[in-house]
Amino acid sequence: MVKLKFWALCLATLLLFLLPVAVSKTSFADELSDIGKKITKTEKKLGDLNDEKKELEEKIEDLIKNLSATEADITSVSQKISSMEAKLSEINKALDEKKKELSDKVALRDKIVRFYYERNALSDFEIFLLSLGDLTEEESGLSGFQRLSQAYAANKVITQNIINTIVYLNGEINQYEKDKKDAEDIKTSLDVQKQKLAQLKSNLAAAHAEAVEELNSLEDEIKKVNDTLSELSSKQQQLLREKLGATSESSTVGDDEQSSSTLPKPSFKPAFAFFTYGYPHRVGANQYGMYGRSKAGQNYKDIIKAYFKNVEISGSCDKSKTIPVKGYGNLKLEDTYLLGIAEMPEAWGGKGGFEALKAQVVLARTYALNYTGYYWDSKSGSLKKRSGSVSICTTQSCQVYNGGKKGGYWKKAVEETCGVTVKYNDAPITAWYASTSGGYTRTSGQVWGSERPWSKGIRDASCSGNIFDCAYDGPKYGNSPWFHKAWGVNKSTGNAWMKASEVEDIFNAYLLSEKGSSYNKNLSPVDKGGWSSDKVKDKLEELGVKPVGKVKNISMKDDGAGFTTSVVLTSDNYSGKSFDGYKFKSVFNLRSPGTLIIWTSFYDVLVED
Numbered sequence: 001m002v003k004l005k006f007w008a009l010c011l012a013t014l015l016l017f018l019l020p021v022a023v024s025k026t027s028f029a030d031e032l033s034d035i036g037k038k039i040t041k042t043e044k045k046l047g048d049l050n051d052e053k054k055e056l057e058e059k060i061e062d063l064i065k066n067l068s069a070t071e072a073d074i075t076s077v078s079q080k081i082s083s084m085e086a087k088l089s090e091i092n093k094a095l096d097e098k099k100k101e102l103s104d105k106v107a108l109r110d111k112i113v114r115f116y117y118e119r120n121a122l123s124d125f126e127i128f129l130l131s132l133g134d135l136t137e138e139e140s141g142l143s144g145f146q147r148l149s150q151a152y153a154a155n156k157v158i159t160q161n162i163i164n165t166i167v168y169l170n171g172e173i174n175q176y177e178k179d180k181k182d183a184e185d186i187k188t189s190l191d192v193q194k195q196k197l198a199q200l201k202s203n204l205a206a207a208h209a210e211a212v213e214e215l216n217s218l219e220d221e222i223k224k225v226n227d228t229l230s231e232l233s234s235k236q237q238q239l240l241r242e243k244l245g246a247t248s249e250s251s252t253v254g255d256d257e258q259s260s261s262t263l264p265k266p267s268f269k270p271a272f273a274f275f276t277y278g279y280p281h282r283v284g285a286n287q288y289g290m291y292g293r294s295k296a297g298q299n300y301k302d303i304i305k306a307y308f309k310n311v312e313i314s315g316s317c318d319k320s321k322t323i324p325v326k327g328y329g330n331l332k333l334e335d336t337y338l339l340g341i342a343e344m345p346e347a348w349g350g351k352g353g354f355e356a357l358k359a360q361v362v363l364a365r366t367y368a369l370n371y372t373g374y375y376w377d378s379k380s381g382s383l384k385k386r387s388g389s390v391s392i393c394t395t396q397s398c399q400v401y402n403g404g405k406k407g408g409y410w411k412k413a414v415e416e417t418c419g420v421t422v423k424y425n426d427a428p429i430t431a432w433y434a435s436t437s438g439g440y441t442r443t444s445g446q447v448w449g450s451e452r453p454w455s456k457g458i459r460d461a462s463c464s465g466n467i468f469d470c471a472y473d474g475p476k477y478g479n480s481p482w483f484h485k486a487w488g489v490n491k492s493t494g495n496a497w498m499k500a501s502e503v504e505d506i507f508n509a510y511l512l513s514e515k516g517s518s519y520n521k522n523l524s525p526v527d528k529g530g531w532s533s534d535k536v537k538d539k540l541e542e543l544g545v546k547p548v549g550k551v552k553n554i555s556m557k558d559d560g561a562g563f564t565t566s567v568v569l570t571s572d573n574y575s576g577k578s579f580d581g582y583k584f585k586s587v588f589n590l591r592s593p594g595t596l597i598i599w600t601s602f603y604d605v606l607v608e609d
Helices: 002-023 025-066 071-119 124-132 144-213 217-228 234-247 287-295 300-307 333-340 346-350 354-373 408-416 444-448 500-514 517-522 533-542 581-591
Strands: 271-277 312-314 322-325 329-332 374-377 382-385 421-424 551-558 564-571 575-580 603-608
Touching: 025 071, 025 144, 071 144, 234 581, 271 500, 287 300, 287 354, 300 312, 300 354, 322 333, 322 354, 329 333, 333 354, 333 408, 346 354, 346 408, 354 374, 354 408, 354 421, 500 517, 500 533, 500 551, 500 564, 500 581, 551 581, 551 603, 564 581, 564 603, 575 581
Parallel strands: none
Antiparallel strands: 271 603, 312 421, 322 329, 374 382, 551 564, 564 575
């Protein structure tokens, strides 16, 4: 009897502990359902965010591979990442709240699990004994079998409720932990994408910096005038573009030799013509100079080393190598891309210029590999490999590719130099080249403001005497039509000759500009809205400055390295007055009549009197 009372007491205790679970099953289930709904909602948000993550990864990979990244693309992707991080923050906040809500249920689950496994379920015999208890059939109103059935049923219901509760809670806890891990994975992925985006942005900035340095000749000249003569109007800048555009030629030789033109004798005297040495930027290899050096017996490696320092010229042939080309996709470098380069006449190969063709091929190969795969890191002062390749354009902004298949000497030059590049610290350099240097090359820093360790300025000649007698791109060797040329046409004369009054006006414009940059806006050509020559002289006299008067003589001084340092004037009112060479060029390009232009920083004047 004592044993039966003990088991009855145990059952009563069990019922007291578990009956609230059974009795309040609806409210407890509602609580679990609410938590479940919140977790399901969070799970959906995570699913959506995962989809966004995949799209983001694909977008960044596409930008890296196809090199279509712009500043706008990077800004858009950056904003997308920020938006996703904000969403992820909200999800993590919701998960933290759900963790708190689940904590009480977790504690209950753990208690139930411990009790359930300690209890290990009552056997049917124990239930039978418990069902008897101390009550008689008369007192309980139930037979022994009925009491046994009732106890057995109650035990089964309670046991099943315990199991259901444990299973349900375990499911919600597992889902919470899965969601938390998914959120952490998304966070990790976003961090990786941010790093890729930062590298992409760095690559874009580097490419932009290189592009700024290598502005096309027209825009570069406009920038130089702006830098020298401040406060130019937008209209004046447009006039400069038109003037420069009217006289511009291909910056490189191209597939065909350029024709030369001779300035006719002037029909009046005194007559003045301003001649430019070289075209357009004079940085890197001089193509007509390479031709001249080849005719003089130099091999292609010696030719290249004449124009670049601190470099190694080497490489191994890999016919499978490809590069991305805008408008064409990936092309085989050796058998397709290089055979379509249109930067030097193939005919030169049969005129003593075969080594020049080989040098040009090596420079074109080097330039392409640098452009598509490397950038200059100004902080470390070194060439860095891009995280993704950049498609090279097919115009003079990069180097001209016409999609053709050149044969003859050009194809032979490609084959004989297969894989050879110009390297600095084992990386292909930005192998600049241009048509004509006018006897002197300039460094990248002198022209574009940023030096490179492989850039150098040289006197591109075989002697130290008269530059006309021994420049490799001059009359005795390469014979470039742009070696020494007067550019543009003066409307009043029909050619490049200027009248004395027009030259006098240029010097007066210079003097007025010296009195204040605010006057520059009035110094456009007279027929383009600028002040008349008389008004310029009147303003000078008003300011206490003597106009130059009749021009008697003009001479030039240079630094011996291809830069005109000063223009020396002798006139009615000035004897041997020196004008800064760089500023004079800028004033001339702004004020000169018609399309007359001085293209480079090395120039002189021819006087017929």
